[in-house]
Amino acid sequence: MHAKDSVAFASLGRSIFNFRRDQSMESGAGGERQDALLLGFQSCIEEVLVDLSAAARAEGDGLLSIAWLRRLLDGFLLCHEEFRALLLDRGEAVARPPVDRLVADYYDRAIKALDICNAARDGIEQLRRWRAHLEIVVAALKPAAGGGRGISEGQVRRARKALADLAVLMLDDRDAGSATVSHRNRSFDRSGGSGSSSASSSKTTGRKVSSFRSLSWSVSGSWSAARQLQSIGSNLAAPRGHEVAATAGLAVPVYTMNAVLLFTMLSLVAAIPCQDRGLQVHFAVSRTLPWAPAITYLHERIVESSKKRERKNSAGLLKEILQIERCTQQMAELVQVSNFPMAKGEEEQLRERADELAQICDAMKDGLEPLERQLREIFRRIVRSRTESLNLPAHTAN
Template sequence: MPATDYQGSSRSILSIRRDQIHSAESANDGAELESFKKHVLDRFHDLSVADHKELLSLPWITKLLDAFLCCQEEFRMLMFNNKEITTKPPMDRIISDFFERSVKALDVCNAIRDGIEQIRQWQKLLEIVLCALDNQRSLGEGQFRRAKKALTDLAIGMLDEKESNAAAAAAAAAHRNRSFGRNNTPKEDSNNKSLGHFRSLSWSVSRSWSAVRQIQALGSNLAAPRTNEISATNGLAVAVYTMNCVLLFVMWVLVAAIPCQDRGLQVHLNIPRQFIWASPIVSLHERIVEESKRRDRRNTCGLLREIEKIEVCVRQMNELTEIGNRFPLTEEKEGEVRRRVDELDEIVKAVKNGLDPLERQVRQVFHRIVRSRTEGLS
């Protein structure tokens, strides 16, 4: 064979081999992307089949954050395995936009951790009620007064922020009237301070910060990638859009469920139905919005299922602990109080067991977002 023929044949063989390798890599990239989208679908489908009692509970929220962490890690690996594409237009702009959005989620995580601490304060007041009324001996007026005081502080703490200051002032004035003429000024000052305790915690975000505005900023200008962007990025633009939607939805759920500064649900999730993972996320969004519209949930400080149980329990216990009760209590009345105390004990245990895992997950989400952004920028 002439040298020129050999060289031409050699080039032809090398060209075919490169095409085969490129084709195999493209197929692998496509399989990896499809796997990522399928895993997002599976995880949010598992969350969407939760019944009414499980939805928005502490275990469910923890499971939601676990799903986010799994999606985030798989997304990180997908970007790492295709880093040569992420540095080229238009992918560099798309991924940069994602990192900027993710930074906004860090403030939400801080605000949620403040909200978790707030729920812990409520838990402590509930434990005071339990301590006062969970007595094997007969229940007396002093025990009822102690429980009533803790329930009053709890009711004030659970009011919406706009109502809380007025209620605290009214309660403080009532306390001063009851204490008029008594030599207990230091104790009075201490009680007045405790009424405003829930709004004087050391917040991780500024007092002008707004959870609802932050969520709206997260969703601002979030649009599905165009056809030319999808083709130019080998489909990776779809993965980034998927993760943007997951991030927005998870942060929105946290704000909806947990007490935080200027919380609200005013965000629209306009996810095109052609994405395989869209259906369970849209379904969950609709269910949570419907939950917020329930008459007894409209002015709540959070949609967390355990908060609803606490609110119901506080109303019931307030009725039972009215100081107008005659002592000693009748056997029937005392039996009812003890039944309510048992129910309260179950709520306290559920809150106590659920808050620590949730806080750990929120902290992990925070650090994972920071790490992912740092890696991406470098």
């Protein structure tokens, strides 16, 4: 998603949010106002998920691209803010059983999601290191594209070395996604070096030590993204009729937000390099809810993509990662040429791949930083709303 698309989607979100608030205020007091809030929340969820489904079907960016992930996180922030407003409005009911237990259960799952946000942020740093090598390849080969001269042997050597370094780095990151490694590091709230500084790590021969690290102090070397997803999705079941009645309808929005949280975290783990990636989590939502078809379609598309043979060993299902893996493999075969000057057909193929890599680098340069900011914002929003929920009983008593 381009910057203007992100702004447009955020504006749409604010419009939906404001409309729901206005609608609830105009519906009168008591039950009518409460019903308007509940219906408004479900409508907001449906509109966000339908929008994501339409974007996934589009031929442009498509499912699990950087642009689509940014749209997903924008949607999650909007849904979470709508959910937070609903809980604050229904403070007395939220502070009493059985709603208090349902809300506490949601925030327990949300706190577990913070580790996935941290791991995804680390995956973004890994992608920045990839981009640094890709830019070397592009810089080595692009000058020849503007002039009439052919690609020289020196240019090919520089590109070949950068591709070899990238291949080692990608292999290490892929292994980090399939096996746990022992690292502890900083939290979102701690300052530290950027991805660019990581790219300048000391050179070694042979196999490099995996650069993966989780950014949460609470995550040990045995932490697993797959197990964390399973924990978030554990015992997640749609409320039954008596549960809905006993909670004045609040069981449905809590269940809805649980499902949206799980899907968002599942999408991050699927797309971005994470420690011990895996999507083996039960995900099934009640078909009676208006947003169920959209989220089911998206989940099935992601699982289907993960089962494709050529993607099983990928570091992540992010569209740009798959493009990098395909393009660099093709380019690595082309730069093995030993005869110079290169044949015209080989030069054209190499320049086409260099142009494609340049486009991927631009997409990553424009999209990774905003994506990281969104992850930070999700982290802060969850922590803030969790604190509010803990303080809610005291405010209600006053």
